[in-house]
Amino acid sequence: MSMEYRYKHPHPAVTTDIVVFTISDGALKLLLIKRGQEPYKGTWALPGGFLEPNEDLSQCAQRELQEETRLQNIYLEQLYTFGNPERDPRERVVSVAYYALVPIMDNLPVAGSDATAVSWYPMDKLPPLAFDHVEIVNLAQKRLLSKLNYTSIAFQLLPETFTLSEVQTVYEIVRNEKLDKRNFRKQITKLGLLEDTGELRRNGSHRPARLYRAVCRNKVQLID
């Protein structure tokens, strides 16, 4: 390409940043890494990094997440692209944000690459974040809340099989409000997204709870 063409169109750097939510200990939690390099060295931030020449945006997000936290094969959805000219002190950086919901994991993620630590933080106790990552996280939370009402997104936060109580807990935690058990069960059943596994889970002296699985985890389904 000609020098004139390149001069006319200065190129910003492009990155991806990844918002990963989970639910554990009754709280909505966010995956954060501690930055090992300037700028914001030592500050908590979303996993993410620069786009490589031959990868698509979603591949970049998968790779960065894997390098920095060892999480892989996560279903990522594009959230929004942030392009404020002042958002990075180094130079102009346009960042394509992705988000994901994952079930509670037995193992903690492991820090790698530019990250010196990795941790799940409860959303109501977030540390100060680098760059405009607070803005990105806020938008992701808003999206999650709104998608909860008309998609099957909540099931991404649950294990393969689950009880209706567990589904209700997810809704209660994300919405931050108590829900009426009878009403909730009626509404969630009406959506037609649940399949009875025929199995029961025993839990001490309680009545055994029926186990369900999601018919389709990523399908968008409108509430009539």
Place this chain on the structure above:
Amino acid sequence: MSMEYRYKHPHPAVTTDIVVFTISDGALKLLLIKRGQEPYKGTWALPGGFLEPNEDLSQCAQRELQEETRLQNIYLEQLYTFGNPERDPRERVVSVAYYALVPIMDNLPVAGSDATAVSWYPMDKLPPLAFDHVEIVNLAQKRLLSKLNYTSIAFQLLPETFTLSEVQTVYEIVRNEKLDKRNFRKQITKLGLLEDTGELRRNGSHRPARLYRAVCRNKVQLID
């Protein structure tokens, strides 16, 4: 910034592309420009262009739309960012797509800047499009269709005041299906997004039709 840093992170070009829909003559229509420059010179494409150093992404979209079609002060929403490494023959170009819905306009848009012509094309009669713009348009149409069901997005396609028949026509055209008048009126009224203006519109020998306005054009409202 150091040469090493820039070498490690080759920078793609960044553009915005804008999908503008309207409804006229009973059809959903798309705003297209004819490209005045290579690549794809003479081919129809979405309005759009390169990000300037000091503008935000949405400013870029507004500016390009204005330069190429004279449309301005349109409410644009970010749609999705397209980053396939092969999507532009010149070099790597990451494009942030925006979309908008506008009411039927009395005046045709006017071509300017890199555009040699501008036109509204019915969605079922689109010409071949440059780059991956078919993909962008398809996603925008899908988003529009899905938002129709749980937001007040449809009112963006209508003038300031409108009849319930006109609202129904918008839904019928976007969904591409006939709707039952009684059911539709019941559902749309239930949403609480309409305000009776108290005015009537006379139309020949028909019974005068009540005129409404949207309570809030851009508000996202869930259908209970």
